[in-house]
Amino acid sequence: MYIRMMRLRLFFLLLTFATTVHAQEGNVELEHLKFSGLGFITTKDALIKSFGPGKEVSTNYECGFFTHDQAGGPYYELVYTDFNYIGSDKEPFFLQRIQFDTNRNLKLYYKDAVLSGETTLVDFIKIFGENVTDNLVKHTGHDTCLLYSKDSDDGIVFTFKKGRLTMFEYWTPC
Numbered sequence: 001m002y003i004r005m006m007r008l009r010l011f012f013l014l015l016t017f018a019t020t021v022h023a024q025e026g027n028v029e030l031e032h033l034k035f036s037g038l039g040f041i042t043t044k045d046a047l048i049k050s051f052g053p054g055k056e057v058s059t060n061y062e063c064g065f066f067t068h069d070q071a072g073g074p075y076y077e078l079v080y081t082d083f084n085y086i087g088s089d090k091e092p093f094f095l096q097r098i099q100f101d102t103n104r105n106l107k108l109y110y111k112d113a114v115l116s117g118e119t120t121l122v123d124f125i126k127i128f129g130e131n132v133t134d135n136l137v138k139h140t141g142h143d144t145c146l147l148y149s150k151d152s153d154d155g156i157v158f159t160f161k162k163g164r165l166t167m168f169e170y171w172t173p174c
Helices: 002-024 044-051 121-128 130-135
Strands: 033-035 055-058 076-079 083-087 093-099 108-110 113-115 136-139 142-148 155-161 164-171
Touching: 033 093, 113 121, 121 130, 121 142, 121 155, 121 164, 130 136, 130 142
Parallel strands: none
Antiparallel strands: 033 108, 055 076, 076 083, 083 093, 093 164, 108 113, 136 142, 142 155, 155 164
């Protein structure tokens, strides 16, 4: 009986370890994200060359990767009509948000897949795999899915309304 209990405990310990390791693997490789010919991470000069100067908006986050007390700050957003990047004069800029719309032609590329306002939740699951449904949270009027990046603490939140992709947001832990 004692040996059986020990084996059972060992089994649950290994199961917990395997689940934790799998959760830390990450669902998305940020370096494979492309938007209008630019990478997920880009320079201010490349943004201005592609989209114009944008509107500079000061940020004052209390926590996360872009707080003013970080060595690379102060950070600010370059805001455009349906998207924005965040960065500083000392560091590169990160694609922070895209507001998708079926009437606009905004497209985010992940490897060979296209994400747009036409992307359905079913399409999304085909792109990122069945395991993303574990991260899907249903809210009243919309669904969100946080995909963690590989080898980092950050990730991407995708928002769906009426089964279609409506928003992409870069997420950092607090």
